[in-house]
Amino acid sequence: MAFARGAVKGNHMNESDQEFGKRNPHAPLELSRFAFLIGNWQCEAKIRSASGEWQSFAAEWHGCFILDGYAIADEYRMTGASGELIVLGMNFRTYDAARRIWNIKWLNALAGSWMDLASEELGAVKFDGPSVIYSFKETVGGLAYTQVTYTSHSATHFTWRAQKSDDRKTWTDFMTVEAHRKK
Numbered sequence: 001m002a003f004a005r006g007a008v009k010g011n012h013m014n015e016s017d018q019e020f021g022k023r024n025p026h027a028p029l030e031l032s033r034f035a036f037l038i039g040n041w042q043c044e045a046k047i048r049s050a051s052g053e054w055q056s057f058a059a060e061w062h063g064c065f066i067l068d069g070y071a072i073a074d075e076y077r078m079t080g081a082s083g084e085l086i087v088l089g090m091n092f093r094t095y096d097a098a099r100r101i102w103n104i105k106w107l108n109a110l111a112g113s114w115m116d117l118a119s120e121e122l123g124a125v126k127f128d129g130p131s132v133i134y135s136f137k138e139t140v141g142g143l144a145y146t147q148v149t150y151t152s153h154s155a156t157h158f159t160w161r162a163q164k165s166d167d168r169k170t171w172t173d174f175m176t177v178e179a180h181r182k183k
Contacts, residue, residue: 021038021064021065021069022065022069023035023065023069024065024068024069024070025069026070027069027070027095028095028097030095030097030102031065031070031071031072031093031094031095033127033132034072034093034132035072036150036152036155036158037061037063037072037074037150037158038063038064038065038072039062039063039181039182040060040061040062040181040182041060041061041062041063041158041179041180041181041182042060042179042180042181042182043058043059043060043061043078043177043178043179043180044056044057044058044059044177044178045057045058045059045078045175045176045177046175046176046177047174047175048173048174048175057078057079057080057086058078058079059076059077059078059079059087059177060075060076060077061074061075061076061177061179062074062075063075070094071092071093071094072091072092072093072094073090073091073092073093074090074091074093075088075089075090076088076089076090076091077089085110087110088108088109088110089106089107089108089109089110090106090107090109091104091105091106091107091117092104092105092107101118101120101124102118102124102125102134103118104116104117104118104125104134105117115136115138116136117134117136117148118134118136119134119135119136119137122134122135122136122137122145122168123135130151130152130153131149131150131151131152132149132150133147133148133149133150134147134148135147135148135168144164144165144166144167145164145165145166145168146162146163146164146165147162147163147164147165147171148160148161148162148163149161149163155181156180156181157178157179157180157181158179159176159177159178159179160176160177160179161173161175161176161177162174162175162176
């Protein structure tokens with residue numbers, strides 16, 4: 001990941017006292033709910049093709065606290081068999097304690113577009129034991145709605161699962177990512 005503490009040292013920006021890569025103790029405690037993403041992850045992504053077959057792709061996920069520990073940024077990249085980039089983007093996650101809502105945005109670097117991922121109108125972010133679940137209205141890809149579930153299995157493994165729906169009643173799996181912490 002291209003984040004480095006002190007990268008602007010000596011420049012016009014002041015370096016803060018907050019250690020890069022840690023949640024700021026003054027940040028909302030809720031931010032810790034996504035802390036399982038922090039670190040470097042090797043992933044196997046599987047996508048269901050139009051014919052119903054599952055195809056596997058190599059992927060990486062890199063997460064860290066940013067902005068003096070008040071937000072989490074996590075970069076996801078997925079490559080094809082010959083190494084070409086298929087997906088490249090970054091999630092930005094913050095918690096608005098005053099309004100008690102999550103703000104989660106996806107920056108699709110390949111398309112240069114933004115997407116809101118935590119919609120209050122679609123049920124907001126929910127926590128169920130080791131899982132985090134939220135739904136959003138798609139802006140690309142021909143899907144109407146997507147629901148994602150992150151399940152943290154251990155400190156070294158989490159699963160990301162995506163389901164699609166046209167009516168938000170019937171959901172069908174279309175992608176899974178098994179992430180294992182790099183050593």
